[in-house]
Amino acid sequence: MTQAISAGPGSLSPHRVVILGGGFGGLYAAKELGNRRVQVTLVDKRNFHLFQPLLYQVATGGLSPGEIASPLRTVLKRFENITVLQGEAVDLDVKERKLILADGDVPYDSLIIATGASHHYFGREHWEDVAPGLKTIEDALEMRRRILRAFEAAERETDPARRQTLLTFVIVGAGPTGVELAGALAELAHFSLRHEYRHIDPSQSSIILLEGMERVLPSYAPDLSAEAEAALARLGVVVRTNTMVTDMEEDVLTLRRGDQVEQLAAGTVLWAAGMKASAMGQVLAQRAGAELDKMGRVIVEPDLTVPGHPEILVAGDLANLSGRDGQPLPGVAPVAMQQGLYTARLILRRVQGRSSLPFRYRNRGSLAVIGRHAAVADLGFVRFGGFLAWLAWIFVHIMYLVGFENRILVFSKWAYDYFTHNRGARLITEENWRPQLSRLMQP
């Protein structure tokens, strides 16, 4: 038997804010509401906040899961007005103002939905088996497993063609995630694994980055794309732009470039191409009449509320709000953080009977890292690449890492790795792993 967590209704009890999702949007909203005169419940399926921008480091063996995640309870424990609830939302009752979890209801006066996005295969969901995406810790461990297993299998392989297939890694999509993944994978193969095998030379691996548009990092300025492409080339990544994947089977991709169709043999394919909003968007469409865009994002009012439902706010990747250029704001951490803060402040002002200005995104710049001392940065008033951009990237990511301990750990690890090309977190793990022989031998 489970309970509704918030206090009962009544005009004298504090305003009840329910936040769904403990990513950047939800967490920054919760912190802003901490120790204020509202009663907050943060609901997340997982018990931790994940620092998604570093997930690719887990996928390539540079960091351990615990180093880029912090328990939500720990991050928020100093705020006595915040209750953290591990639970999964399955529906919404907008009339009774209750969030429906798989195992109980949570009533709200204001609701902030910040459930983010996940990867997407444009209707080819079966591609996921061949080409896993990168959104969760589990996704990252699956990528790490596939990458390391490919090298192990190549070491055992005698057929040269099959061996080269095993040593071919394709990353689909050259947005920031794809570029960072390709750079880290190239470092792993070309530097970290050197001298570790006896029958293969990991530096002979092919790392191929595919992009359907005409340049890498298509959302960045063209000169930064060019700089990123040059840095990738120096790491030995083969970049192929204007190239679409039209079919995918185990070990074989079908590519199209203009009218040309070709097949590419690759043992490992990683997906960094498509994004789609989380399923809560569909719930909002059904229950609150929200309109969704093609990616399933909720088209919100300028103050991030759902049209017709001022008590429901949407922050982060799930929200579609146009920026000054008329384009929807990008699905990046700074947008989610600022929107989380904004929704919290809007609610606080409302409780005080004050009005708010529309949300405005302050773009403090974009950063993407390529390998161990190259990156590109676009701060709006200035754009630069190379080592300086890399330092800026390190600085920003360390600053925003949520747990104090994680910050020190990750920083010391990076300092060490920088000088040694080391990538220590290279375990191939599986749930419920059991040795085969014991299974055979046991009664």
Add this chain to the structure above:
Amino acid sequence: MTQAISAGPGSLSPHRVVILGGGFGGLYAAKELGNRRVQVTLVDKRNFHLFQPLLYQVATGGLSPGEIASPLRTVLKRFENITVLQGEAVDLDVKERKLILADGDVPYDSLIIATGASHHYFGREHWEDVAPGLKTIEDALEMRRRILRAFEAAERETDPARRQTLLTFVIVGAGPTGVELAGALAELAHFSLRHEYRHIDPSQSSIILLEGMERVLPSYAPDLSAEAEAALARLGVVVRTNTMVTDMEEDVLTLRRGDQVEQLAAGTVLWAAGMKASAMGQVLAQRAGAELDKMGRVIVEPDLTVPGHPEILVAGDLANLSGRDGQPLPGVAPVAMQQGLYTARLILRRVQGRSSLPFRYRNRGSLAVIGRHAAVADLGFVRFGGFLAWLAWIFVHIMYLVGFENRILVFSKWAYDYFTHNRGARLITEENWRPQLSRLMQP
């Protein structure tokens, strides 16, 4: 198509040593043979060496898996005569001198088998579902998951009796693993989780340590057992000795103490009681006529060879060799390390045509840790407990942590945790984790 890894036979080619198992025994044997005039192949099912003595820290959220494990290839890459092979042994051809893997054969001139032990339920293997043991990284993550889920469920529970069941944790077996696990779990519940929940007080959890013998740490001297028991009591662990588990179902244990039978409601049960040698012992019995003891360990000659097969050596937990007191040597890391070294030196002396003295274990002492500044140490000539023993424990464990990076990381993490009672690695993860709602909503 896969290949046999070693060079072909022939008296002029170097002596081929195959080591099965990359635990303490196998790894120390390999390092000793590194860059010597033998050709070494180390075979392990996993791609990493695991520092098992700290596994309980992963189970209780103090450390991440990557911090107590190092890739075998990395540890051994400086030895050019060593090939690391990830593979699983399924049989042995003693006549042809080939180790049979699931996907290929590895011929040997000398074979060192160091496949260790796993937990054991004395014929009640179905208990494993209720009470997982602690031998692999995956086991530790499963324990962590169950422990953290129990607190989450208790936070949601309104029925007081059921809530107390969820907050009752039983550890079966008070050897070193059970004692360390109970101490770490008590610290987690009574200190680290303080202020993190709103409806439960984790410090009200019951941590119960069961032992069938008359005292905890039965293999230690009685005064150290008494000291350990006092330290456990200070941490709030309830120790129940002379108590056997006779039945186990979900949430209910049946206990027997003398003639008294009782039932104990407990939401989480952790197994630290039984050990049994790995299944390679049975292969050695069938193929090489080896005799096994009750625990499945191979009864070896004084030089760790299998009777009648001087070319096959057994090191570590799989070997049954009696110490000076007539009792089999305990299944602890120092025995495995020394036996690994011994087997390597024996082979090197044989290749040079020299003979060897029998193996002799040099007991440098026993250590068990209970919580954050209590431990017990028995160095043979002196026994002591408390803070000094705890410092000795930290020192020894840091010294033996295999990767240089891991040592620094773990030490800085411990220093931090010591001052803050922090346990940051508290993620609940699962393989192929997917949100429920997305599953419902997707086509």
